[in-house]
Amino acid sequence: MEPAAEIPHDKLKTGMASKPKEPKQPMPPFKLWGPAVIVGWLIPGGGHFLLKKRIRAGLVLFSVASMFLFGLMMRGTMFQPQTGDLLTMIINCGGFLGNMANGVFYMLAMMLGYNQPDMAGHVHDYGTKFLVSAGLLNVLAMVDAYEIAIGKKS
Amino acid sequence: MPKVNLSHFEAALLFAFFTSIVLGVITKNTDRERLHYGLYVFGCFLAALFGIAWVMKLGHG
Numbered sequence: 001m002e003p004a005a006e007i008p009h010d011k012l013k014t015g016m017a018s019k020p021k022e023p024k025q026p027m028p029p030f031k032l033w034g035p036a037v038i039v040g041w042l043i044p045g046g047g048h049f050l051l052k053k054r055i056r057a058g059l060v061l062f063s064v065a066s067m068f069l070f071g072l073m074m075r076g077t078m079f080q081p082q083t084g085d086l087l088t089m090i091i092n093c094g095g096f097l098g099n100m101a102n103g104v105f106y107m108l109a110m111m112l113g114y115n116q117p118d119m120a121g122h123v124h125d126y127g128t129k130f131l132v133s134a135g136l137l138n139v140l141a142m143v144d145a146y147e148i149a150i151g152k153k154s
Numbered sequence: 155m156p157k158v159n160l161s162h163f164e165a166a167l168l169f170a171f172f173t174s175i176v177l178g179v180i181t182k183n184t185d186r187e188r189l190h191y192g193l194y195v196f197g198c199f200l201a202a203l204f205g206i207a208w209v210m211k212l213g214h215g
Binding site: 075 | 160168175
């Protein structure tokens with residue numbers, strides 16, 4: 001092992017394996033990625049469609065829409081934001097955000113009066129998870145659309 | 155809106171199917187890699203589904 005006295009001071013401080021920090025990249029301009037991400041939120045797969053990735057757009061739309069529809073047909077519950085203890089807040093606010101990420105599907109369901117109370121039973125429970133998971137899959141698709149829009153991915 | 159009654163297995167299978175499609179679509183760079191990754195993720199879901207089911211069955215005795 002190298003004696004401590006011979007190790008340069010900067011390496012002693014940061015460790016031998018540390019690499020010089022890369023300069024932080026500036027945020028790409030909003031007009032480059034904004035439309036794809038916003039359209040992708042409102043219409044699942046819309047961001048990919050806007051970026052001329054039509055097959056991928058179709059697959060995302062099919063998956064998110066089907067999952068959301070199955071969630072509705074299984075009579076899943078939509079989350080409402082609630083405050084209280086920490087766990088209640090995380091579950092309800094997180095679930096609400098997950099539901100909201102479905103974009104136009106969530107808005108349509110709310111506008112058409114979908115209001116399912118929380119009920120016991122595995123089918124309702126799976127339905128609730130399907131509704132949130134569809135939104136989370138759409139978030140992943142939005143992140144992908146963002147990366148394609150800024151040129152990080154093809 | 156019709157109501158559907160699915161078993162645990164059917165619901166988990168549907169979840170795995172839709173999730174695998176999206177994960178395959180967004181993860182890789184070429185169509186071939188996307189197809190392979192989607193099938194791989196679906197296989198992992200199935201393996202976890204059967205594995206955890208057996209663990210629960212054996213755990214209950």
